[in-house]
Structures are given as C-alpha cells and as structure tokens.
Amino acid sequence: MLLTTKFLRPATDPRAVQRDRLSSLLAPGHPKRLNLVLAPAGFGKTTLVSQWCARTSGPIAWLSLDEHDNDPQRFWQYVASAFEHAGLTGLEPCQKSLSGSTDDSINSAITALVNALAADGGPWVLVLDDFQFAANDRIHRQFGYFVDYLPAGVTVTLISRSEPPLPLARWRVRRWVQEIHPALLAFSEDECREFFHSTMGMVIPDQDVQAICQRTEGWVAALQLSALSGSDRGLEQIKSGVAQDAPTAALSIDERHISDYVLSEVLDKQPDEIVAFLLDTACCPRLCASMCDSIRETDNSQELLESLLSQHLFLIPLDNHNEWFRYHDLFRDALLQRIGHADPTRAHQLWQRTVEWLLDHGQVQGAIAQIVQNKDWPWLARVLATHGNNLIHGGYHLPVLNWLDELPADEVKESPQLQMLRVWGHFFANRLDNLEHLLANVEDLLDRRVADSAPDAEGALGVQSEITLIRSYLARSRSDDKNASDLTRQVLAEIDHTQIPLKSVTYYGLGLDDYGKGDLPGAEEALKSAVHYGQVERKPSTVLSSGGLLAWIQYNRGDMDLALETCTNVRKWVDQHYADPSQPRLISCWLSASLTEIFRERNQLRDAAAHLEPLLEHVNKGAEPGQHIIIQHVRGHLAFSDGRYQEAIEYLADAEQVGRKRREHIVFEPPASSALFARCHLAAGQVARARSILESVQSHTLTNPLNREQNSISYARLLVDEGKPEQALEILDSLMAAAMHNEHTRHVVEALLVSAEALDQQNRSEECQERLARALSVAAEAGFLRLFAEESPRLQALLLESPALKNGGNWQRNLTEMLLSPNSEPSSATATGTQPMASKTNASRPARELAEPLSQRELEVLELINAGYANKDIAVRMGVAPATVKAHIRNLYGKLDVGRRTEALAKARELGILTG
Template identity: 65%
Template sequence: MLLTTKFLRPSADPRSVIRPRLSSLLEASAAKRLNLVIAPAGFGKTTLVCQWCAQSTRPTAWLSLDEHDNEPRRFWQYVIGAFEANGLTGLEECRQQLAQCRLEELEGPITALINTLTTDLTSDLSNEQSAWSLVLDDYHFIQDTRIQRQMSYFLDYLPPGVLVTLASRTEPALPLARWRVRRWVEDIHPGLLAFSEEECRHFFRDTMGLALSESDIRRVCARTEGWVAAMQLSALSGSPVDSTRAGGAGDQHQLDIDERRISDYVLSEVLEQQPEPIRRFLLDTAFCPRLCASLCDAVRGASDSQVLLEQLLRENLFLIPLDTRNEWFRYHDLFREALLQRAGQLAPENAEQKWQRVVHWLLDHGHVQEAIGQIVQHRDWPWLAQVLSEHGNNLIHSGFHLQVLDWLDALPAPTMSASPQLLMLQVWALFFANRVEMLAPLLSELEDMLDRQVADSHPDAEGALGLQSEISLIRSYLARSRSDDKSASDLTQQVLKDIDHTRIPLKSVTYYGLGLDCYGKGELADAEEALKSSVRYGEVERKPSTVLSSGGLLAWIQYNRGDIDTALETCTSVRQWVDQHHSDPRQPMLISCWQNSALTEIYRERNQPQLAASYLAPLLDHVENGTEPGQHVIIQFVRGHLAFSEGRYQDAIEVLEDAASVARRKRANILFEPPACSALLARCYLATGHVEKAADWVEQITSETFTNPLNREQNQISVARVQVAMGQPAAATATLVPLRLSAEKDQHYRHLAEIQLVYSEALAAEGKHKEARQMLTLALQRAAEAGFMRLLAEESPTLRRMCLELPVLQAPGVWNQKVLEMLRAQPEPSEAVADVGLANAGTPGNENAQLPEPLSQREIQVLELINQGLANKDIASTMGVAPTTVKAHIRNLYGKLAVGSRTEALAKARALGLLT
C-alpha cells in the first residue's frame, strides 16, 4: 500500500520569500524537459517549487521522496501513484506490469507510463496546458544506479510538453551534459539563487536572524550582487561586509557581475576572513576537481581532511555535496577559480607539486578519465602519452574509444609518430569507432616502425614483437569485412597461438572474432562455445564492451535456435555484469546491437510488444545517425519483425526493404551474413494479399546462397509459405521435408516448430486432414515447450483456425490460455489492410527499369518531394511517416542512383527521365 501523504504538495509558508524571477525559469518551454533545482538544505528548493506549482495551470503530480524509495520497483510504484493521485487515468496496465515484471524488465512499465502520458496529451490537443508536470522532491535520496538509468530512459522518451522537476541537495547522476546540449535542462543552482534587495532583507532578518539596518542591507546586497552564498558567509562571520563603514557617504563598493570582480570579492572579503587552518585547506585543495577526504589528505600530507570538509559543509563555504554520505564534494566553479589564482600567486612551485599529487591520486584510485582531463588541461603532453600507453586500451574496451581518439589527437604529431604503442591505441580506437577505412595505412605505418625497431635492436624490441599479435587480430577483422574468411580464420588462429606472449589482454576480443567466423560459416555450436569463452575472458580482462557484444551475439544465436529461456538468461547475466563494472550513470549507457535486438525478438515472441519496443528504442538513434551496415540491417530486421507482429505491414515493408537494400549494397562491409530480410518481406506481402509480389521475392530468394543455416532455413520456410499460398501444396511439402530433418538434427527448435506449422497447412491443402492435425499437434507441443507465442499468431488465418479447433490447445494451462486469447484477438484480413501502402505500387516505368536496382514507389515519391524543395521534416509530414523513415528512403535512393547529394540525385533522375 502506498503512503498517500507523499503525493500531497506542501503548503506554502506565508512568511517565505516570493520569488517570481525563479518561478518564471521553472515555466515550460518548447524544448525543455527537466527543471533541476540543486542546493544544500535550507536554500528554499521545496518552497520555490511549491510556489511555482501553485500558480501553474498545468496538471501536476507531486512526490516527496525519502530514503526508503531508493529501490527501483518501489520508486516507480510511487511515481505512477503520484500521477494517479493527481488525476491521470489509464495506468492500470502499467501498474499491473510493474507488479509482475522482474527488475530487469522495468523498461516495460516505464514505456507504458510514457505511452499513457502521450495518449493523454494527444487526446486534448486543444488545451495548451494539458501536458503534465512531475515534481520529485528530495531526489538526493535516490542513489541506486538502476533508477538513474531508468530515469534517463524515461526523460529521453518523454512526449513533448511533459516537464519533470527534480529538487535535490546533490546533482543527480544523470546524463545532464548531453541533455544540456539539447537545451532540455533548466538549472537552478545556488549561484543562480541570487536575492533581490527585498529578498536580502527577508534573508538577513528572518532567515539569518541579524538585526541589520536598511542601509547595511542595501550595501551588502549591492556588494554581493545578491549572491546568497557570499551573503551567508558574511552573516556567519557575525557582521556584514564593510559594516564599519555602514552608511558612509564615500562608500563606492558596488560589484558588477563578472568573474574577475567576483574573484576579487571571494579573495578579499571571504578567504582572508577565514581562520588560518581553513584558509590553508581551501588553497591546498583547490587543485582537486572533486574532493574527498583521502584525496585532500594526499594533497595536503595530513589526516584531518574529513573533519575540515564537514566544517566547510556546515558553514556552506561554496562546497557542493556530490552524494548523501558526505564523502564526495566539489567547490563552486567560480570560487575554485579564485582559489587557484591565489594559490598560484603565493607559491607557484608548490602549486605544480600539488597538482601532480592530485593527478597521481586519481590514477592510483582508478579515476583515469578525470586524471587525463587534468593532464590535458595543463597541456602536459609527455605525461598524457605515458598515461594513454598504460590505460588507453582498458578505456577503449570500456566504451570510451571516442574520448581516447580526442586525447590522441591532442598529442603533438612527433610524439605519435615515435610511439608504436600510441599508434596501436589509435588503431583500436578507430576500429571500435567503426572507422575501418582509416586502418590499412595506419597498420602499414605501424608494421614498418616495428620492423625498424627489431632491425635496430631497439630497447623495446620485445614489446614491438608483442604488438604483432594485435596487428594480426585487427587484420583478421578487416579480412572479415572483405569476406576473406580464410585469411580471417588463419590470422585468428595465429593470434590464439601467440596470445599468451602479448602484453595487452586480447583473449576476449580474439574469441569474439572466432565466434563471428563460426557464425558466418554456420557452425553455430562452435560459435556458441567461442562466444562463451569471449564473455568469460572479457570479464577477467574487464572489457565491458566486448562482454556485451559477445553475450549479445550468443543470445541472438540461442534465441534463433529456439532456446528462448537460455537467451534471456544470457542477456540478463551479461547486462548485470556490465552494469556492475561500467556503472557511472553520467556516461552513455553501453548498448549492444546484438543484445538489444535479441531482447526485442524475445519479448516480441512472448507477446510483450511494449517491452520489445523499449529495447528497440535505443537502437533507432543508431539508424537515424548512421551506423555500421551490419548493425543497420539487424536493427531494421527486428524493427520490421515487430511491426509485422503488430499488423503494421506497410511500416514493416518499408524498413525491411531498407534492410535488404543495405545488405545487398554493403555486403562487402558486413562481417557476418545478414539476417533473412527477404524471407520476412515475402511474409509481409502474403499478409497483405500480394501473392504475386511475394512470388517475385521468392525468385530472388532461390537465387541466393546462404552459409548460415538459420538464414537458409528461414528463406526456405518462406518459399514453402508462398508455394502454399499459390496453390502448390505438394511443392511446399517437397521443400519442407528435407528442411524438417536438418532443423531437427541441428536442434533449431524455433524453425522446427515453424516448419511443422507450414507443413500442416500444406497437408491440409492436399486434403490430408488427419496428417495435418498430427503435424500441427507436434508444432504446438514444440511451441509450448519453448514458450513460443507470436509464432502462432503470425501464421495464416487458415492455420490460426486449425489451431483453435485443435483439442490439445483446449487443455488447462497458462500457456494454452494465453495462446487462445491471443489467437482469438487476431483480426481477420481485409481489403483495407491488403491495400495499405501498396495501392500505387505498380510496375516501374521503363526509365526506372534502366537502374540496376529500380526505385520503389515510396522512393520515387520522396524524390518528387525533394524536387519540390521540401525539407526532410516536411517530406515526413506530407507522407505521414517518421523523419527517420524519410532518411532511410533518401539513403536508399542515393545508393540506387549512385549519388551523394540532393543536387546529384535530382540531376541523375532528370537524366534518366524519372523527373520532368
């Protein structure tokens, strides 16, 4: 049961200062999604937000958090409860999902909440104030990294207009830097809580309890420009600034708001008035970008830093807590800059020594990125080269390859060209950034350098030889991108032979490459073993990105073989390990295309489309912003499959045609055989009643060769489906008989169930009803054992009716009941559905036929709209599709026309006669 008083907004204190300046900052705006009100206790955060809520006309859900809410399920129960308590309807399914799902599956109910907010918003478009506000008070109690990641997801996908306000004593561990770049965040920190003259009067007399004269209040307010922290320091000293000259006619101490004058004020009016121990502590610790007792002790050569930090916190000396345990802090930036300036003036030699102590402590305690940031800021290039040589590989394999590239770019060219280790680091960083076209010349340069070192008996000749294994490993991946399987395999085996002699842990990456080799050759059992080894060594070597990629591909294979429970267990265990060892929520969450795609398929198959969509959503950004061709095909394939399952056939056709086109055009750049997009496209055409179009796709399918047995089986199953639809059941049976034997032999249980389903329909079409029922019973038994559900609902209306009539499905059981409900809920096909998006998909004209790969009707429509001068967003609006879909069409027509810009596309289209 939820405590309903947590949903009550506190009543505004009539004695509190009314602050319209800050209230206006909290108001909603076009892009904003988050108000961030951060200040220590007693800064009026809750009062300010309450005042704003009281005057706002937007519906508002209020939640007061406490230490007991730092648990994911409880936190979201209270968030949903806050919305319900304040009038949002339609959350029953969301609450039910939240109560039943596992902690790893909370993206489902969170997605349901987002969808409910979207539905509520779109149902009342006439009211500009219909968008909701959510206020989370005392958010500093929320420390669980799982909740922070979930809040990141929630805010990333909020519908336009919905506004979240967080009031907290500490800055939350959310991706605020990314959101600030997008102008999603309004920050109200202590530095922004500057008081007006009237607010100063209230502050000094009522809050601080000082009996100051009107002239003193005006003078202090003018001196500090209403900066509450500076005023508080003055008040804590027991007398206002310049009180000895209060009311003097010659008082000319008014301050303007700029960093230099604020710095002068901090140094002269604050720092110098502190006791000597505090003043020395402030100057010594200003070199720390963040502060904790251990770091401060190391810099100062003392052991009392925790006591002094707590004293500064009590006195609000520009110290901002970064957690609720009084362990980590930071100074206000302007205050720290002033301290650094003074410390450098007093003792330049000591300043350099203390800065070096800070960097050494950060490196010794695992804060490598922060240490490198300090080194780059000081432009100490030799030290940067040394630190990158030692730590760069681990950073790359933890997902920070782009940052490593930036740091390497900062190094002077002679430093880079003289170091094989740094060049190798650049190669790895480029490899993980998918910039493989830049690798060949760098590898040649690196090999020449190593050959010279060995020939000249260089002191590091042994290390140079060790780098050869890394070069061989990179070259094996490049060979895969050229479909040179033999070279890739030979190079990988050579690396495995020499791997124990290398200084860089490479086993996880090598076994991942071996897993890709086996997967590409269709040796699925060997692929699984190699990928399990990659996960195991990746955990030992602490390489989160490799663990995630290997585990994701492993789960993808397990799912497609029919081991759904095993695949889900693999995803869960790998995700938990990665989150444990890559747990900073401020950094981008590591995402594996393989794993999220596998999870999308798993939950789609289990008839949980919302949860499937929540795992697909992060991948769509990669499609829109550009990604490696193989990943593009996988993402579009699972996206199309989800659309197909939901009956959105035209959406499915568009993304699958895009996937098939990219797979054909970019095949040489894909390290594995892409999924069977053509097979699923054929099913889409059958579902919309376009049998002839499906037959055309079959001709293309039969002309293709497949090394991966999963793809080969999927395509042959689609061939049999089309044969049944064309009234050729005997041909379908002939197609399926050998396929059934091979799938059973290789234990591809998902395909085996699908084969048995299509086989039973073919037998029924031949009038062999008894054999058809027997085959269908086997299929249902196989589906029940594995937990397949959507597999049945996606079949033809004939098969669905046969399933509903089968006695085995009427037996008691949870799975039986769910499948019956799902089958009964499936709509019957109609002419309207059959015509969706395909009414104008006629035979291309002669001009279009001149192209090696003709433009689709949709691509021709996009081309015509480009010719009219429309921007992408206007094209999307005209066509009624997402901007991402428009980008995909433009990318495809560029590829088919062999052009690289709009101007070139229009010129080529006119030359071909496609445009007049």
C-alpha cells in the same frame, strides 16, 4: 542603543526576476513554523525573502544580523525590538527581563516574547537575515526553545549561508520546516533570460543566455557580475557611437570579478583550516574523502567535507551517500587561481597527486582530462599506451582518437602502441576505409625496430597479434570467412605469449565465425569464453557484445529463459563495474536486440518496445551498418508482430538498402531481413512483391545457414499462399533435418507449422495434426509464443482446433488466449512463468500430491534444470542422448501439468519437490 536601520526590510526592485515558484514555498501554513533559506553568498536569498514579504499581508518583523550580534543578550534585544518596531505590543515584561544578562533572565524574556505573540494572535512573520552570524551555542539553545513554543500562525524565516545547529531533525519529522537550498535558488534558464532582458536591460542571444546559465549554474551573483561587465562595455560602445540600441555586446563570464567576489565574500571569511582544505582540494574535479586524504596526506577529510556541506559552501553532492562531491565550477576556478598565485609549486604537486589517485583507482578518463588540461603530453602518451586499449573497448574510442590528436605527431609516429590505438579507434568508429594504410604504417615501424634491434621484442609480438586480429575482422567485412577464421585462430595460438589482453576480442571473432557457419553450439562456447575473458580484461563493450550475441543464439536455439539470464547477468556486471553517472550508459546492439526479441516472442510487446528504445536513439545518431541492420530488423519484427505492416516494410527496406550499400563495412552477416520483408508483403496481400524480394535474394550467396533457412521458410510460405503445397513441403522437408541437428529450434517450429498448413491444403489431416502437435511441443519447451500469431489466419484456425493445444498446461492456455485475442498481452508474471496459474486437473489435490510420481531420472533432470543447465549439458552430465533428455522433460511436464521450464520449477517448488 540599537540601530533601527537593521529593522528595515530591503526595498524590492520592480525589475527583479519574480520567483513565484519559490515564494509559494515560503507562505505560512499549518503545521510549518520555520522557513530555512540556505545558500552561499550571492544566490539571491535576501532578495527572494524580501519579494515574498512585499506580497505578504500580515505583520512582518525584519532583522538583519551582523558579526556584532553573537551575544545572547544583544541578539534577543534586537529580536524583541524588531517585533516592537513592526507593531507588536505588550513587550514590556520581555524588555525588562532583557535588562539582566543571565541565562535565566534571557529565558524569561523569551517566554515573555512568546506570551506577547500568543496574546496578539496575529499571523506574525519574523525574518532573521544573515543568521550565520548568530554562532553562539547559547543563542542556538535559546532559539530552539523559542521555536518549540511559538503560538500557531507565527512563522520564522532564517536566511543563512550555513545550516544552523538547531534541532532540525526533530522539527522535520513534525513537518515544521520548509527548506530552500542552493539548487532551488539557482536561476533556471528562463529566469536567466528574464534577468538579462528585464533586470539588466540587455539584449543578448538565447544561445549566450543558455551558455552563461550552464557555466554559472544559475548563481545569481555570477550572472550579475557578468552582466555589469557586459553592460559597461555596451555603454562604452554607445558613448563612442558604435552601438545605438540597448547593450548587445557578446556577453561572457567575467571570471576575474567573480574570483574577486568569491575570495572576498567567501574564502576570506572562513577559518584557516577550511581555507587550507579548499585550496588543497581545488585541483580535484570530483572529491571524496579518500582522495582528499591521499593528496593532503591527512585523515580528516570526511569531517571537513561534511562541514563544508552543512555550510552550503559551493559543495555539490554527487550521490545520496555523501561520498562524492564537486565544487561549483566558478568557485573552484577562483580557488585554483588563488593557490596558483600563492604557491604554484604546491599547486602542481597537489595536481600530480590527484591524477595519480585517479589512475590508481581506475578513473582513467578523469585523469586524462586533467592531463590534457595541463598539456602534459609525455604523461598523456604513457597513460594512453597503458590504458588506451581498454578505454576503446569500453566505448571511449572517439575520445581516444581526440586525445591522440592532442599529442605531438612525432610522439605517435614513433610508438607502435599509440599507432595501434589509432587503428582500434578507427575500427570501433567504423572508419574502415583508411585502416589498411594505418596498419601498413604500424608494420613499417615494427620492421624498422627489428632492423634497429629494438629491445621490446615481446611488445612487438603483441602489436603484431593486434594487427592480425584487425585483419581478421576486415576479412569478415569482405565475406572472406576462411581467411578471417584462419587469422583469428593464429592470434589465439599466439595470445598467451604476448602482453596484449585481447583474448575476449579474439574469442568474440571465433563466435562470429561459428555463428556465420550456423554452428550455434560452437559459437556459444566461443562467446562464453569471450564474456569470461572480457570480464577478466575489463572490456565492457566486448562483454556486452559477446553476451548479446550469445543470448541471440540461445534465443534462436529455443532457450529463452537462459537467453534472458545471460542478458541480465551481463548487464549487471557492466553496470556494477562501469556505471558512471557522468557518461552515457554503455549499450550493446546485440544485447538490446536480443531482449527486444525475447519479450516480443513472449507477447510482452510493451516491454519489447522499451528495450528497443535506446537502439532507436543509436540509429538516429548514426550506428555502424551492421548494427543499423540488426536494429531495423528487430524494429521491423516488432512492428510486424503488432500488425503494423507498412511501418515494418519501411524499416526492413532500410535494412536491406544499408546491407547492399555498406556490405564492405560489416564484419558479420546480419540477420536475413529479406525473409521478414517478404512476410510483411505477404501479410499485406502483396504476393508478387514478396516473390520478387525472395527471388532477388536467392541470386545472392548467403553464408549463414540461419539466413538461408529463414529465406527458405519464407519462400515455402509464399508457395503455400500461391496454392503450391507440394513445392513448399519439398523445401521444408529438405531443411528440417539440418535445422534439428544444428539446434535451430525456432526454425524447426516455423517449418513444422508451415508444413502443417501445406499438408492441410492436400487434405492430409492426420499428418497436419501430427506436425502441429510436434510444433506445439517444441515451442512449449522453448517458450516461443508470438510466432504462432504471426502465421496465416488459416493456420491459426487449425491450431485452435488442435487436440494438442486443448489438452495442455499454462503455456497452451496462454497461446489459446493470444490466438483468440492477438492484441492483448499477458501479465509479466504469467508470461514469464514466475507465477503459473493453478492447473484445473490438480486444483482439488493437496499441494504435495501428484497423480503420478516423478521417476528417479525425471527428478535428476529436474535438479539439473533447476541448476541452470541446457538440454545438451544435461545429456552430457547424465551420459544419455539429447533425445532421451527431451523425452524425460516431456514426461516431467506432463506429470506436473506445465508447458515450460519456469513453470516446471515453480510447480515443483509449490509441491515441495524442490526446496531451492
């Protein structure tokens, strides 16, 4: 005899949350045959399907399975009877075949059932609830046959806690399957709010709804258990006269009830092997097979993880490769509670193995989080002493400061290493005011240890080097450049004799010093070393900062392709070694600013804005003053290039104000925003304001020659605008030689352009054209483009009339188009030279033919360019002067009919001159 109550669909609660977004997925449709609703206990699977059925107009056969239905004959008897109970006729052949117990008789019964559905022709729906109870392999084979031969219009919906071993892969390819998994079933925040307010009749603040939704991750059973607990408390308040309205008691997660639910509804129904695995791995905040094997001392964890995943047993994948997972937080809490009570010794042992595995595999932050949670302060002190410095230089200075605060005060007070971590943390957080006091404390402790003959002399020397290095950066903030340089070189002399891996930070300091002096080649060499040692020492923030400043220098020097390559390589290394999806992406102000400038200069303003975007968030959250100035400078420059002068003025005014008020907190001299600030006012017709800005800046001492040159060139522009070309030429001619010697290529181009306009004012047309030709030649080699559109309309008109612009290659054509249509952008391929346009002069020639062949020296230069060498490096390798190299390059460009490096390489490959 069959239980007819198993054919009754659960009644729907009109107060329940209506899940229209999921119900629409269950609707029948061609070619779908199967709905698969999979989730652990308590995710609202049955409620969802019942709601959908209540809205469905066609005939529905419902069957609720249990543990007694795992026999094929009984299973199919119930399925056939569910259809019969719902009104399907013509099932006598099916019922007759089911009276036998052989596979053949059951197969005949299934065939008869399919025939009856086909004969009926109606849009039938079959719902099988708790399908996980049908675990028999014979049932699975038979059910696969049943679905394969279903007539059109019949839809089967399986509700299960685990994925059944059916031919789902084949059915997915045929688009027969619609799957609804736990992530879809989880309540959204709006659904959580509706659940508490409408279903449970509770009035709770939105912030409580949000917090509970995040903690439960939308798990319906956890929401309901918490609501029932809160409702009970609210009712007690009403009874006692404390509350008069709907329950409004502060609602929280009732973890005891949830834990009981998990243990009874989930854990106690699993096989012993699965239970043991779940309990052993509950201590892991994130799981992978090698970690689980290590802490369990087994080798079958991957198989068990995949089994849990197929059962949808509260295991959440963290990647697309089924390598990393985590448990639902509340599920994990219940597991930890069970093993903690059942076997506390083993629970602690497993936790220790987990932390050791995390430390051994470079997941230090995760290990520390576990140590802090368990309040093992001696272990935390040891881990911070070992890994804290790299954590700080990896962007985790604020967490390190918080972890230090967790330690007992005496633990930190008696450790020079931990005290220095506090110093570095304050330094990276730009909390410089208290640094001298903290440094004095460390020095006092070192002096006491020397007096007490402490054995760690080598460690003390390393800490002393750290102190010296910090003092060098503090000296820079006071503009004491000589002392900063002396201290940095002292550290460099001592660094090989210490155990402290700080070469990267030291070389970064040297790079800042050389950059501050305008020695771009020296700064470049130091910063290359900083990048190298930063990678060796695993200091990603130093690699980003050093690489970003290096790219900034290469951009100003006129090697934009090399600057872009530097940014790309540095970013790639950091993302390969320090990409953690649970943490914000590490960014560098110098790197993003350099990319913004490079793409802005290439006239790719949208790309420039995209690289600027993360820096704006940095500003909004409170960047340190030096970074704030750089960001606002490039932001203002982009607005200026785009003709948004008022916006540019606002950004640059902010940069100027921060520079004045926070100078003592800046460890380098930022870009001279005053020069661009004055240009914005000049472009807006505010000549008096431009003069006021430049004259006020001239009263201050600028130590960086780049900044002095920028201000001088802007002042020359002002003089030209005021009709004083003689004074402008005097300024420009005096700085030209130094700018060329120091490879300040961008300034050379600007000085040549402004001097050309001054010469035009004096009617010295031939000299004007000569300077324009020189400016175009230097800019073409460097790849500068947008700076021409930023000059005065008169100068742009002179450029368009210049023979040097009319007789060039791709770069010259791009420049002409930009000057004629300054608001248009070239395609990325054209702008970067990756797909240069075919030249008009060579269009009719065979691909491998040149009008004039390249000389042996020009071929050698081409090979060295292809290898990535800068001009000065090519000169060294060829044993010639840099000017000679530039002459070879000009000849090379002329013969190839191109205007820059990337175009030359592409053209050479097209002609078969280069093959690599």
